[in-house]
Amino acid sequence: xxxxxxxxxxxxxxxxxxxxxxxxxxxxxxxxxxxxxxxxxxxxxxxxxxxxxxxxxxxxxxxxxxxxxxxxxxxxxxxxxxxxxxxxxxxxxxxxxxxxxxxxxxxxxxxxxxxxxxxxxxxxxxxxxxxxxxxxxxxxxxxxxxxxxxxxxxxxxxxxxxxxxxxxxxxxxxxxxxxxxxxxxxxxxxxxxxxxxxxxxxxxxxxxxxxxxxxxxxxxxxxxxxxxxxxxxxxxxxxxxxxxxxxxxxxxxxxxxxxxxxxxxxxxxxxxxxxxxxxxxxxxxxxxxxxxxxxxxxxxxxxxxxxxxxxxxxxxxxxxxxxxxxxxxxxxxxxxxxxxxxx
Amino acid sequence: xxxxxxxxxxxxxxxxxxxxxxxxxxxxxxxxxxxxxxxxxxxxxxxxxxxxxxxxxxxxxxxxxxxxxxxxxxxxxxxxxxxxxxxxxxxxxxxxxxxxxxxxxxxxxxxxxxxxxxxxxxxxxxxxxxxxxxxxxxxxxxxxxxxxxxxxxxxxxxxxxxxxxxxxxxxxxxxxxxxxxxxxxxxxxxxxxxxxxxxxxxxxxxxxxxxxxxxxxxxxxxxxxxxxxxxxxxxxxxxxxxxxxxxxxxxxxxxxxxxxxxxxxxxxxxxxxxxxxxxxxxxxxxxxxxxxxxxxxxxxxxxxxxxxxxxx
Numbered sequence: 001x002x003x004x005x006x007x008x009x010x011x012x013x014x015x016x017x018x019x020x021x022x023x024x025x026x027x028x029x030x031x032x033x034x035x036x037x038x039x040x041x042x043x044x045x046x047x048x049x050x051x052x053x054x055x056x057x058x059x060x061x062x063x064x065x066x067x068x069x070x071x072x073x074x075x076x077x078x079x080x081x082x083x084x085x086x087x088x089x090x091x092x093x094x095x096x097x098x099x100x101x102x103x104x105x106x107x108x109x110x111x112x113x114x115x116x117x118x119x120x121x122x123x124x125x126x127x128x129x130x131x132x133x134x135x136x137x138x139x140x141x142x143x144x145x146x147x148x149x150x151x152x153x154x155x156x157x158x159x160x161x162x163x164x165x166x167x168x169x170x171x172x173x174x175x176x177x178x179x180x181x182x183x184x185x186x187x188x189x190x191x192x193x194x195x196x197x198x199x200x201x202x203x204x205x206x207x208x209x210x211x212x213x214x215x216x217x218x219x220x221x222x223x224x225x226x227x228x229x230x231x232x233x234x235x236x237x238x239x240x241x242x243x244x245x246x247x248x249x250x251x252x253x254x255x256x257x258x259x260x261x262x263x264x265x266x267x268x269x270x271x272x273x274x275x276x277x278x279x280x281x282x283x284x285x286x287x288x289x290x291x292x293x294x295x296x297x298x299x300x301x302x303x304x305x306x307x308x309x310x311x312x313x314x315x316x317x318x319x320x321x322x323x324x325x326x327x328x329x330x331x332x333x334x335x336x337x338x339x340x341x342x343x
Numbered sequence: 344x345x346x347x348x349x350x351x352x353x354x355x356x357x358x359x360x361x362x363x364x365x366x367x368x369x370x371x372x373x374x375x376x377x378x379x380x381x382x383x384x385x386x387x388x389x390x391x392x393x394x395x396x397x398x399x400x401x402x403x404x405x406x407x408x409x410x411x412x413x414x415x416x417x418x419x420x421x422x423x424x425x426x427x428x429x430x431x432x433x434x435x436x437x438x439x440x441x442x443x444x445x446x447x448x449x450x451x452x453x454x455x456x457x458x459x460x461x462x463x464x465x466x467x468x469x470x471x472x473x474x475x476x477x478x479x480x481x482x483x484x485x486x487x488x489x490x491x492x493x494x495x496x497x498x499x500x501x502x503x504x505x506x507x508x509x510x511x512x513x514x515x516x517x518x519x520x521x522x523x524x525x526x527x528x529x530x531x532x533x534x535x536x537x538x539x540x541x542x543x544x545x546x547x548x549x550x551x552x553x554x555x556x557x558x559x560x561x562x563x564x565x566x567x568x569x570x571x572x573x574x575x576x577x578x579x580x581x582x583x584x585x586x587x588x589x590x591x592x593x594x595x596x597x598x599x600x601x602x603x604x605x606x607x608x609x610x611x612x613x614x615x616x617x618x619x620x621x622x623x624x625x626x627x628x629x630x631x632x633x634x635x636x637x638x639x640x641x642x643x644x645x646x647x648x649x650x651x652x653x654x655x
Contacts, residue, residue, distance in 0.1 A: 052557050073563030085554035089576035098572070099562030146558075 002063030002153040010057035036207035078147035086131040240305035251278035263331035266308040277322035376628035403629035435540025468602035471531040478515035521608035
């Protein structure tokens, strides 16, 4: 087991800089999620840690050892790929044993480890099958099993759930969380799905075009996003932003400065009386999901936003409504720099 | 009228045509193989027309079976086909893996690699036997002559000359000789058909899953282990296809055999049939039936092998 340190890590392909300079400390046993939109460099960063991409600058150390020039197999990492990347011509057993065999481990030890891992993942009956004969979820488990048997210091997951259907995704997510609980090994997990990030992570790293936007626990990111990008990326539906033109007098008072932007999360907004209203808007679409409703509204200025409410009768389509929110839960950002303003 | 009758009816002309196409020559060959039938005979002019009255029973078959050249022809057919297949698959694999890497000029290299396949077999044979393999005028003769001259010059050196005089004299090989003419055919056909194997393996390599390779790298597999455990199984099906198609084509090798040595030492079944059919059509037909049997034996083996890889 080991922690991980990234110092000024950079990656460029020729003149194109994919990752500018990233500093990051990951503690031993931590579950870290890299999250960001596609093309933000999160997968590249993971592949650099794995050793599948060369490091253009800076240092990556696992434990106390700088691994920049260490072969991928010797870094003590194991990776679970998005497409599972199981060896199609080998049985599940051989798939899991392959890495250990390459390391010239005696057969009885290999057998012991593979069986133990299969037990943990509940795939013992599948050991003699080939990957072709498995369902998506089973393949995913085998891929995880192949990582477990190597007893790595660090587990790397590259969007492991994106090829699964919705129900299986939730289930596998929970299993990965349990696995982390059980093994206590450092895990790094790449995803573009903020729900996975919020539910799994001890620490989330939000990336945008090769830069770290914010590092923190899920709750920190939710409650005190450092800028408008993080504010919108974390939370679903995403945070609404309002300029001074959208707001009522009370709203202006909350905003304080006309160069600021008011950020309100959909789940914190509700229909209120006229005197408490921060703004008025017209609902133009109401999505009722049973558990809650998403009300899509437009302000007179044309700003579109969403209110998430459990009061199903409060809003009526095309009837202007007074909308307010708890001022304690409002966020302020600078319109120009997009940075958070502390109140 | 069931809903399958109409499609069947519509298929019938094509099926019947193909059946006739196959059955008529096969039937005629079978018929000729049981009668005495020659193209020219002054002594027995009645044998020059195919007729049931000239019935010979198994006579043609025992004539061919006991013919001096028959077993050599079968041996040569099998020897040449298997050698060519083994060599083209090995070379094809090596070259396909090499050109699958990215390097400047890859497009041109690939086109050049394919080009031998577009040379006519007869031209290929003429070029090889006269310009490359010829012991006097071919590249081989020139290279061996040059080497001998160098060694001769070295023999004249003081001190070291003694060492070189221990070397044996190098002689050029005559590829038209009985012992080597089959080898010459194998060399030229391998040269011509390796591009075919390369082409098929190259397309298959491009569809190989790169993440599997990365997983193998993380599992500590070196280049050979990746090739052995991932690439080779991935190529199982294309290899089977290359083997099967080449077996079909090379069982009927003729032009190369004719041009290299007119069957001297490299006579295979098609060539034997050709020789017999210059006059003795009955015996040629019997040999043809033996060729059909040999092709079927090989086909059964191949279909088993290919079928197995296609099923997994």
